Amino acid sequence: MDITVLDIGTSSVKTLIAAIDENGGINVSGFANAKNQGMAKSRIVDIDLTISAIKESVQSAEIMAGKKAENIFVSIGGSDTIGIASKGIIATKRAGGEITAEDVVRVIAQAKVVLTIDSNILHVIPKEFTVDDQTNIKNPVGLLGSKLSAETMVIAVQNILIQNINNAVERSGFKPSELISQHVAAYTSTLDREEMDLGVALIDIGGGSTKISVFNDDALRFIDTIDVAGDYITKDISIGLRLTRNDSESIKLKYGSCLKELVSSEETFTAPGLNDRESRTISTAELFEIVAPRVDEIIELASKSIEKSGLFHKLNAGIVLTGGTANLKGIKERFERKTNVPVKIGTPQRLSGITDNLNNPSFAVSVGMLLYAADLFRQSGAPRTGGKISLDGSVSRFLNFFKDMFKL
């Protein structure tokens, strides 16, 4: 089955077209990355410009893949994404007998919280299960028990945001099949189970927003979003050096650094003048003085957010940075110095037979969406016989989706 993932980001819309085989194997045949000028802080502010970016991105990926985009999974993010702890309890189907995957799907579905009227649940992610009085169980399938409870993290997004994204995709001429949270997609491609178990914070620093997910004891414990990211650095370069946004962006990519040791005191670059003014020579040291404080602000806000989770002292596997801004020179070291925690750059993993171009932190969400869809598909083949339990609340919708596709 072919699926398409659409990561609608503030800086760019990324599209991947891939075939998923019945074992969940993935083969990417097309990808594209189209600049998006219709969003700010991960929200749509100009629907027409967002539609142009979506069209351009999907059409380029279609040409590369030589096929039409279908079964479209769309990412959703921004500070309107919330994570709420919740709990579900059920009596198992066969009291005292073996717990089945169906029981697990039921208890997770039960763990949905009552939300304010204007939000919609995207995922219900299990943290741990309790079977009768036995707590801290990661996979209850096959255990004997009469009562099953699940502690979960519910991820929900404001309806208005969902409607805007749906609208933009539909008006671009495509039909969205499923929505996936950018938080969930980003950690799916960049973290492994061991890191999640030890304790880790994933920080996805994109263009418009910074998404934070904190794990401990093999479970997602906390999510948060900060409304500052790479665009904030670009905007400050533009103000500080009196340059257009476009020129500031390319100068940031080429000469930007947030580590003093990487900045030579002699190096300079030529900056084009604004509106036919004369071009100027600027030193990279001057650029550093603008970039570094903005990065420090992002680090401070991200640290405060992680502190809110109460798990800062439990980040035994440190911090993983992803998103396009994780490419900024010196960002790993600056984060390490400011937080005193080991930092790694998270490039998307777990994908084989893929072009090198996706091997970049800015593709963490889109690659994660593919992996997520493939994982669900792998599970959907045998939902009643157990298997890996990383099912979430959207599982029944997904299962139906895949069943329809494959007439299972």
Ligand SMILES: Nc1ncnc2c1ncn2[C@@H]1O[C@H](COP(=O)(O)OP(=O)(O)OP(=O)(O)O)[C@@H](O)[C@H]1O
């Ligand atoms: N080499 C680099 N140095 C510095 N910044 C970079 C580099 N490469 C990309 N970026 C920045 O990364 C940001 C884009 O990242 P990404 O593609 O992850 O964002 P997005 O997903 O479109 O936005 P968001 O998730 O915030 O809505 C831009 O601000 C861009 O300037």
Ligand SMILES: [Mg+2]
């Ligand atoms: Mg993004």
